[in-house]
Amino acid sequence: MEVTEADAVRRVAMISVHTSPFDQPGTGDAGGLNVYVLELSRRLAAAGIEVDIFTRATSSRLAPIAEAGGGIAVHNIHAGPFEGLTKGELPAQLCTFAREVLRAEAGLPLGHYDVVHSHYWLSGQVGALARDRWRVPLVHTMHTMAKVKNEAIATGDAPEPVARIIGEEQVVEAADMLIASTDLEAKQLVNLYDADPGRVEVVHPGVDLQVFRPRDTHAAREHLGVPHDALVVLFAGRLQPLKGPDVLLRAVARLLEQQPGLRSRLVVPIVGGPSGTGIEHPEALADLAAELKVDDVVRFVPPVAPAELALWDAAASLVAVPSYNESFGLVAAEAQAAGTPVVAAAVGGLTTVVADGVSGLLLDTHEPDDWAHSIGRVLLDDGLRARLAAGARVRAGAFSWEDTAERTLEVYERARASLRELV
Structure with a gap:
C-alpha cells in the first residue's frame, strides 16, 4: 500500500490503563507489557511520530503529564485510589479513566490523533470508546488472553473471570486491526475469539540490543x-x-x-x-x-x-x-x-x-x-x-524494537485505510 504524506501517521494515542511505562518491570503488574509500550513508543518517536501514553496514576507525586524522553508524553490519569487497587478492581474505574482521556483530547485541535493503540483488554475498552468519539482507527494488542490462560492454569492460580472474557470479545470485535506477537497468538485470536483473519497482523516484540548484549x-x-x-x-x-x-x-x-x-x-x-x-x-x-x-x-x-x-x-x-x-x-x-x-x-x-x-x-x-x-x-x-x-x-538478531516499530507503523496505516473505507 502506497502511503502519501496526507495518509502518514503523525500522532498516536497509546493507552495502557493498568501499568505505566515508568513502573519497574518484575513487580506488581509491571512486566513485558509496560516494557513493550515504552520501547515501541521510543522507536516510534525516533521515527518522528508524536506519542501520548495514557495510563492510570498510582501516586499523588506524579505530574499530570510527564516526559518520557524523545517527545513522549505520559498522561497520568487519576482514576481510583493511587494504591491498593488490584487489576481485578480496575474495570470499575474505566468510565472515569475514559472520561479523562476524552477530556484531554478535547483541548487539542480537531483530528489531533491519527490512531489509537490500546494494550490489554482494559485499555481496549477505553480505546474502543475513543475510536468512535475521535473517528480514528483502533489498533489493539492483547498481550495475554483469558481463554488461553484458562486452558493452562498453574497450580495455586485462579482462573480468569467471565467478565474479562466478555470484555476481550468486545475489544476484538471493536478493533480495526489486532496485533499478535506470534503466529500462534494470531491463530488463537481467530479460533478462540472469532477474530477476522484479515484484521490480524503478526508483529514480533523486540529486544533492546544495545542493553542486552554479550558481555564478559x-x-x-x-x-x-x-x-x-x-x-x-x-x-x-x-x-x-x-x-x-x-x-x-x-x-x-x-x-x-x-x-x-x-x-x-x-x-x-x-x-x-x-x-x-x-x-x-x-x-x-x-x-x-x-x-x-x-x-x-x-x-x-x-x-x-x-x-x-x-x-x-x-x-x-x-x-x-x-x-x-x-x-x-x-x-x-x-x-x-x-x-x-x-x-x-x-x-x-x-x-x-x-x-x-x-x-x-x-x-x-x-x-x-x-x-x-x-x-x-x-x-x-x-x-x-x-x-x-x-x-x-x-x-x-531476529527481534529488534526498530523492526517492531516499522511493522507497527504499517499496521497503523492499514487500519487507517480500512477505517476510511468504512466511513
Whole structure:
C-alpha cells in the first residue's frame, strides 16, 4: 500500500490503563507489557511520530503529564485510589479513566490523533470508546488472553473471570486491526475469539540490543558478587504461579538429589517481585525453597532495572523460563541477546522466541524430573552450552524494537485505510 504524506501517521494515542511505562518491570503488574509500550513508543518517536501514553496514576507525586524522553508524553490519569487497587478492581474505574482521556483530547485541535493503540483488554475498552468519539482507527494488542490462560492454569492460580472474557470479545470485535506477537497468538485470536483473519497482523516484540548484549561473564559476576566458577541458573520475572518459579525450585532440588556435588557451585538467582495471586502469599517461594532444602543456593533479588538485568543475563550459565503461558517471552529473548542459553516451557510465544536445540531447550512438561534433566544437561555439557550460547546470539538478531516499530507503523496505516473505507 502506497502511503502519501496526507495518509502518514503523525500522532498516536497509546493507552495502557493498568501499568505505566515508568513502573519497574518484575513487580506488581509491571512486566513485558509496560516494557513493550515504552520501547515501541521510543522507536516510534525516533521515527518522528508524536506519542501520548495514557495510563492510570498510582501516586499523588506524579505530574499530570510527564516526559518520557524523545517527545513522549505520559498522561497520568487519576482514576481510583493511587494504591491498593488490584487489576481485578480496575474495570470499575474505566468510565472515569475514559472520561479523562476524552477530556484531554478535547483541548487539542480537531483530528489531533491519527490512531489509537490500546494494550490489554482494559485499555481496549477505553480505546474502543475513543475510536468512535475521535473517528480514528483502533489498533489493539492483547498481550495475554483469558481463554488461553484458562486452558493452562498453574497450580495455586485462579482462573480468569467471565467478565474479562466478555470484555476481550468486545475489544476484538471493536478493533480495526489486532496485533499478535506470534503466529500462534494470531491463530488463537481467530479460533478462540472469532477474530477476522484479515484484521490480524503478526508483529514480533523486540529486544533492546544495545542493553542486552554479550558481555564478559567474569566481569558481570564480579559486579554482582557471584563466584567466577559458579553454575548460575537464573529466573527473572514476576513471582506468581503463572510464571512457574516453583517449577524451577523443585527441579533444582531434584538436580541436587541426583548430583549432590553441584551444591558447592550452584547459584540460583530469583530476580523479581510478587505479582498476581503471588501477592497473597509473598513469602511462599522462600518458604518452598527452605522446605526443599535449596535455600542455601537460591538468592532472592528484588526487581532490577534493564541495565542490571542485562548483567544478570550475562552472568548466568542459563536462564530458566518455566511459565505456563507467555504471549511472547521477553525474558527469553533478552537472555538470548546476552548470549545466554534458555531452558523454557514449550508454551505460547516461547516456541517462537527459543529455537529448540539451537538457542536453548524447550520442554513440553512442567515435571521437576524433566526440568532437572534438561538444566543438568546444559550446566554439565560445556560443548552443548557453548553451541546454544552461539545460537542464542544469532537468534536474538531476529527481534529488534526498530523492526517492531516499522511493522507497527504499517499496521497503523492499514487500519487507517480500512477505517476510511468504512466511513
